[in-house]
Amino acid sequence: MRTQPSPGPIDPRATDSLSACPVCNGSRIDFFLWGKSRYGNTWFRYDRCQGCDAIFVNPRIPEANLTEALEVRQHSYVKYLPIREYDSAEADLNLVRPALKLHRGNPSTLRWLDVGCGIGNLLEAAKGRGCACYGLDADTSLISWAKENISGIEFDTANLNNIPFDPPFDVISADNVLEHIDNPRRFLDSIHNLLAEDGLLVIRVPNYNSLARFLISQFGNLSTSFVMDPDAHPVNYSRFPLHRLLNELGFDPVRTMEHLMFSYGARRIFNHLNPKWASPLQKGSAKALPLLGWADRAIPKGGLNVTVFARERRNGS
Numbered sequence: 001m002r003t004q005p006s007p008g009p010i011d012p013r014a015t016d017s018l019s020a021c022p023v024c025n026g027s028r029i030d031f032f033l034w035g036k037s038r039y040g041n042t043w044f045r046y047d048r049c050q051g052c053d054a055i056f057v058n059p060r061i062p063e064a065n066l067t068e069a070l071e072v073r074q075h076s077y078v079k080y081l082p083i084r085e086y087d088s089a090e091a092d093l094n095l096v097r098p099a100l101k102l103h104r105g106n107p108s109t110l111r112w113l114d115v116g117c118g119i120g121n122l123l124e125a126a127k128g129r130g131c132a133c134y135g136l137d138a139d140t141s142l143i144s145w146a147k148e149n150i151s152g153i154e155f156d157t158a159n160l161n162n163i164p165f166d167p168p169f170d171v172i173s174a175d176n177v178l179e180h181i182d183n184p185r186r187f188l189d190s191i192h193n194l195l196a197e198d199g200l201l202v203i204r205v206p207n208y209n210s211l212a213r214f215l216i217s218q219f220g221n222l223s224t225s226f227v228m229d230p231d232a233h234p235v236n237y238s239r240f241p242l243h244r245l246l247n248e249l250g251f252d253p254v255r256t257m258e259h260l261m262f263s264y265g266a267r268r269i270f271n272h273l274n275p276k277w278a279s280p281l282q283k284g285s286a287k288a289l290p291l292l293g294w295a296d297r298a299i300p301k302g303g304l305n306v307t308v309f310a311r312e313r314r315n316g317s
């Protein structure tokens, strides 16, 4: 494999070398680019899979060492608290409502599990629609905040293979989680085991094929941009690698949203505003979101994220 020399020191934590693509297990992989750490002056190599088009860090930080990084980020939720109401309304518009429409079951009979639930914004939206809600997150600071502040939802820090709630679940969601996971195949296998036969999986990840990434590659510096986040995102997905992964693990994608959603991009803007301004603005926007839904979906491609709604494939079909 031909590799260009790195522009600076290689990150010493990157010791986990891959000989195959973590998404499709394919061995035809090529050097893609060097990406700079978001937290220091070190560099990571990215490879691209010729088979599925996934772009991944190689060598990457071993998953065990990522736990340390998680400790450092504890209480990160504090900065998102001012826009909590907005985040919940956004999850309702873009994840919960479309999922319930596809599932067709009566929401008040459905059990919803959110993996990587953070402070429970998505689950509050699902609870608002009548579902029984369960949340998992590895970050203990998030779960203790959620347990203290949100009633009527069960939260836990357990991992997927050892959960304290009884399966199966009618809907399982993972919003901005898969891109953090070293072994996406094992992760989806575990979800497969927990999902009801007619259940629905909802996966949302950052979209490598976004308009923002295109503009940065043309006019900016992709290697140092927010698109490449090698410390936290071992894999960069877009529609094709995500579909391929889901298909191989026994899921049939039934709806894919890659729209240029203003509602999703807006949260980045709110986060950067002074809370004094952000709070009234986000409250107003949260109320207006349901009305603006149609405008939000007007442009079908190029959004900052890609969302796939998928059903479990029945045996033999």
Ligand SMILES: [Zn+2]
Pocket (backbone or CB within 6 Å): 021, 022, 023, 024, 025, 026, 049, 050, 051, 052, 053, 054
């Ligand atoms: Zn691949």
